[in-house]
Amino acid sequence: xxFFSREHMKNIFTKPTNYVxxxxxxxxxxxxxxKMRKRLDELKAMKPVREHDIKFEKALDMWELSRxxxxxxxSATTALLMLPPTFEPLVAEAAEVMNRIPIIWIxxxxxxxxxxxxxxxxxxxxxxxxxxxxxxxxHETLMAAxxxxxxxxxxDAVRDFKGKYLLFVEGSIPVGMPEAFxxxxxxxxxxxxxxxxxxxxxxxxxxxSCATFGGIPAAYPNPTGAVGVMDVVKGKPIVNIPACPHNxxxxxxxxxHYILTGELPELDSLLRPKFAFGYRIHDNCERRAHFDAGxxxxxxxxxxxxxxxxxxxxxxxGPFTFNNCSIIRYNDGTNWPIGVGRGCIGCAEPDFWDKYxxxxxxxxxxxxxxxxWGVEATVDKVGLGILTATAIGIGIHAVASAVAxxxxxxx
Amino acid sequence: xVKIQKTxxxxxxxxxxxxxxxxxGIIKDAFIIAPNFRGFEFILEGKPILDSLIITPRVCGICxxxxxxxxxxxxxxLYKNAGYNIEISKKANLIRLITLSAEIVxxxxxxxxLFVFPDLLKLETYTEDLSEYIPIKGKQWxxxxxxxxxxxxxxxxxxxxxxxxxxxxxxxxxxxxTTFDITExxxxxxxxxxxxxxxxxxxxxxxxxxxxxxxxxxxxxxxxLSKFLKxxxxxxxxxxxxxxxxxxxxxxxxxxxxxxxxxRKKYNFNIKKLEEIDTYSFLTKKGIDFNGKKYSWAKxxxxxxxxxxxxxxxxxxxxxxxxxxxxxxxxxxxxxxRIWARIDxxxxxxxxxxxxxxxxDIKEPSYIKPKKNIKELEGIAYGLCEAAxxxxxxxxxxxxxxxxxxxxITPSTWNLGPRCEKYLSPAEKAIIGLDNSLIAEMxxxxxxxxxxxxxx
Numbered sequence: 001x002x003f004f005s006r007e008h009m010k011n012i013f014t015k016p017t018n019y020v021x022x023x024x025x026x027x028x029x030x031x032x033x034x035k036m037r038k039r040l041d042e043l044k045a046m047k048p049v050r051e052h053d054i055k056f057e058k059a060l061d062m063w064e065l066s067r068x069x070x071x072x073x074x075s076a077t078t079a080l081l082m083l084p085p086t087f088e089p090l091v092a093e094a095a096e097v098m099n100r101i102p103i104i105w106i107x108x109x110x111x112x113x114x115x116x117x118x119x120x121x122x123x124x125x126x127x128x129x130x131x132x133x134x135x136x137x138x139h140e141t142l143m144a145a146x147x148x149x150x151x152x153x154x155x156d157a158v159r160d161f162k163g164k165y166l167l168f169v170e171g172s173i174p175v176g177m178p179e180a181f182x183x184x185x186x187x188x189x190x191x192x193x194x195x196x197x198x199x200x201x202x203x204x205x206x207x208x209s210c211a212t213f214g215g216i217p218a219a220y221p222n223p224t225g226a227v228g229v230m231d232v233v234k235g236k237p238i239v240n241i242p243a244c245p246h247n248x249x250x251x252x253x254x255x256x257h258y259i260l261t262g263e264l265p266e267l268d269s270l271l272r273p274k275f276a277f278g279y280r281i282h283d284n285c286e287r288r289a290h291f292d293a294g295x296x297x298x299x300x301x302x303x304x305x306x307x308x309x310x311x312x313x314x315x316x317x318g319p320f321t322f323n324n325c326s327i328i329r330y331n332d333g334t335n336w337p338i339g340v341g342r343g344c345i346g347c348a349e350p351d352f353w354d355k356y357x358x359x360x361x362x363x364x365x366x367x368x369x370x371x372x373w374g375v376e377a378t379v380d381k382v383g384l385g386i387l388t389a390t391a392i393g394i395g396i397h398a399v400a401s402a403v404a405x406x407x408x409x410x411x
Numbered sequence: 412x413v414k415i416q417k418t419x420x421x422x423x424x425x426x427x428x429x430x431x432x433x434x435x436g437i438i439k440d441a442f443i444i445a446p447n448f449r450g451f452e453f454i455l456e457g458k459p460i461l462d463s464l465i466i467t468p469r470v471c472g473i474c475x476x477x478x479x480x481x482x483x484x485x486x487x488x489l490y491k492n493a494g495y496n497i498e499i500s501k502k503a504n505l506i507r508l509i510t511l512s513a514e515i516v517x518x519x520x521x522x523x524x525l526f527v528f529p530d531l532l533k534l535e536t537y538t539e540d541l542s543e544y545i546p547i548k549g550k551q552w553x554x555x556x557x558x559x560x561x562x563x564x565x566x567x568x569x570x571x572x573x574x575x576x577x578x579x580x581x582x583x584x585x586x587x588x589t590t591f592d593i594t595e596x597x598x599x600x601x602x603x604x605x606x607x608x609x610x611x612x613x614x615x616x617x618x619x620x621x622x623x624x625x626x627x628x629x630x631x632x633x634x635x636l637s638k639f640l641k642x643x644x645x646x647x648x649x650x651x652x653x654x655x656x657x658x659x660x661x662x663x664x665x666x667x668x669x670x671x672x673x674x675r676k677k678y679n680f681n682i683k684k685l686e687e688i689d690t691y692s693f694l695t696k697k698g699i700d701f702n703g704k705k706y707s708w709a710k711x712x713x714x715x716x717x718x719x720x721x722x723x724x725x726x727x728x729x730x731x732x733x734x735x736x737x738x739x740x741x742x743x744x745x746x747x748x749r750i751w752a753r754i755d756x757x758x759x760x761x762x763x764x765x766x767x768x769x770x771x772d773i774k775e776p777s778y779i780k781p782k783k784n785i786k787e788l789e790g791i792a793y794g795l796c797e798a799a800x801x802x803x804x805x806x807x808x809x810x811x812x813x814x815x816x817x818x819x820i821t822p823s824t825w826n827l828g829p830r831c832e833k834y835l836s837p838a839e840k841a842i843i844g845l846d847n848s849l850i851a852e853m854x855x856x857x858x859x860x861x862x863x864x865x866x867x
Binding site: 107108109111112114115116117143144145146147148150172177179183215216217219221222223226245299300301305306329330331332334336339340341342345 | 466473560574777778
């Protein structure tokens with residue numbers, strides 16, 4: 001099947017697994033609530049991972065955060081996980097027992113961009129919730145230890161938390177050229193390192209496009225034979241959180257879900273959590289109204305660009321990309337690429353470096369936006385998203401209310 | 412007896428290994444090994460020209476924006492070399508400078524608190540209370556994270572996101588900021604300046620900028636930078652880490668950076684005098700080679716055949732900054748001036764950012780369409796840029812609308828690359844002769860190690 005052929009596109013956009021079901025019925029949420037309640041009680045009975053544990057209230061104090069800031073974060077995270085607002089107290093409790101789950105974060109063929117993104121996760125500074133409260137046992141960039149001492153930290157964490165830790169992997173794995181990444185006193189290749197650490201992990205979470213689908217290193221001609229984690233780790237639960245860089249809100253979401261349920265969130269066919277990748281950028285884009293009205297930027301810097309028209313004809317891949325950045329945005333929700341008129345490059349989709357890239361508008365492909373060649377029907381199918389009409393100024397709470405609203409309807 | 416010690420250096424951006432050869436308790440030789448390779452230059456080959464704008468920022472998660480700038484500069488240089496004038500509005504140029512500066516500021520800030528300070532904690536274990544600087548738990552550590560996250564919001568305002576922005580294109584930028592965006596950015600910069608004054612230098616910036624001598628500064632200040640300097644002198648760190656005393660800066664940003672190569676006297680930088688040597692690199696002109704004495708994925712870069720140090724200290728020296736010329740005379744090109752230069756640069760960039768933000772005229776166009784389609788151009792072009800860690804060079808060869816060859820020389824390649832037949836890299840030279848492996852790591856870290864871009 002050819003890329004960009006109508007058939008191919010139809011396949012992508014009508015795959016049932018790609019869409020998240022936001023309305024699972026009251027019975028489902030009731031049993032989920034009970035399950036979470038039970039899990040949290042179990043965790044509370046457990047001891048924190050670290051000996052020098054600090055109380056959550058004190059952590060908030062230390063960061064000069066008010067309870068209100070925290071509750072804001074809680075409602076945002078509840079919405080992110082597509083849970084009804086009634087689950088907020090559970091999410092708040094979950095945050096307070098985050099230090100029961102040990103985390104190991106390793107880097108292979110990476111650019112450190114996902115670690116950097118993590119340091120910029122959203123308010124009220126999940127930084128401290130993550131770094132201060134979550135038990136990050138090993139992180140090359142952030143830890144105090146260095147050299148042999150750091151290596152020892154890693155070995156200790158693996159031994160002490162066997163079967164319990166979440167392994168975060170950043171960067172792709174050079175299978176075709178093991179020499180492209182070897183490290184350690186007893187040199188270990190990327191494949192060996194990932195496989196060894198994954199063996200004793202509770203689950204593996206691949207963050208960023210490199211760790212999920214190979215990313216840029218895997219772009220043609222893939223000089224190092226780079227692949228994603230799921231290609232080398234077998235027999236372990238794996239979650240993929242693509243995008244370049246990944247949105248830290250989503251990795252926090254996965255951790256929260258794991259704490260709340262003891263399980264990984266519902267995944268799509270590419271192992272991406274549906275709460276984040278269950279709809280397209282296009283579905284919630286702030287420029288969507290212009291798409292629907294047939295108003296496009298035709299050239300950089302033109303009148304359309306000045307008026308924030310749709311970027312589809314400039315090569316925006318929003319209609320083809322499943323991700324929640326139109327809602328979560330980047331850098332504490334400050335902005336996102338479409339916000340500055342750049343267009344989406346589809347970085348959360350596999351192999352996007354070769355098949356999408358920026359300057360290749362799909363406007364000339366078989367799939368056309370409405371108002372151009374009268375193919376509204378096709379586009380309508382493309383736009384099968386869950387929140388299609390909600391366009392401008394949508395905030396994270398809009399998702400929450402949409403979820404809650406739908407629940408009401410079914411009553 | 413010769414002893415070989417090999418350490419993985421964590422707490423740097425990316426991974427790097429340091430192999431030390433000891434003889435009678437002294438480091439006789441040092442090898443800096445960059446173990447991670449991804450093959451960006453191969454991936455760029457054969458791709459449409461404009462793809463480089465989204466691929467090169469991904470070379471590095473910390474200096475991605477500088478890579479974007481270098482690519483844009485190279486593409487604009489391509490127009491120039493092909494005989495076409497390319498016009499950039501003042502507004503677009505200011506926006507590029509502002510966002511580039513924001514990236515440099517966040518890097519220096521985080522590097523000082525997250526990577527440099529923890530080393531001093533180790534030297535000082537029981538003698539002085541430095542609990543404020545303990546990673547993750549310490550108040551000053553947390554503040555540094557907080558403010559370094561804050562300044563990148565300026566990049567997000569103009570560029571959409573950070574890391575990995577792609578908002579700049581040949582002919583200008585795609586964003587069209589509003590007055591509100593500019594006001595918000597100014598308020599962020601103002602809060603950064605205040606943070607800098609209160610936490611790092613402990614005085615008004617006007618007073619700090621008039622200081623010409625380190626003794627004077629240490630006397631007048633008792634905040635983080637001063638504390639750091641006092642500890643350095645206490646542990647005799649003012650004598651370590653001497654490299655070649657040759658400094659290189661490739662581009663001008665008036666009034667903060669001026670290009671040039673200084674070897675006793677300052678000369679203009681000339682790109683033609685540059686060469687890459689692969690004797691000790693796995694990556695050679697003929698292909699990949701793991702044989703013999705080769706030990707790093709990085710290549711050695713030489714200017715007129717000599718190794719040069721690049722980065723903030725080089726920029727201060729090439730800019731003839733009085734304080735740093737004095738520091739160089741007193742302390743030579745060692746650990747302290749190298750680190751101080753990075754901290755010093757923060758305030759200079761913040762002040763310039765504020766001025767630039769005020770100068771933006773939102774009525775000007777963000778983008779002026781080049782006269783010719785880039786796909787019709789052919790030739791060789793260079794993109795020069797000053798990144799957080801130093802001079803970044805992109806070399807581009809274009810034929811028939813496709814990239815024929817792409818070559819990236821990163822700042823870390825200058826400072827931390829492998830040796831050539833004649834000379835060690837500046838960081839390797841700075842480590843030899845030391846008698847303590849922690850100190851050796853500290854010297855290496857003073858070059859602001861970034862292995863992810865060293866071996867792109």
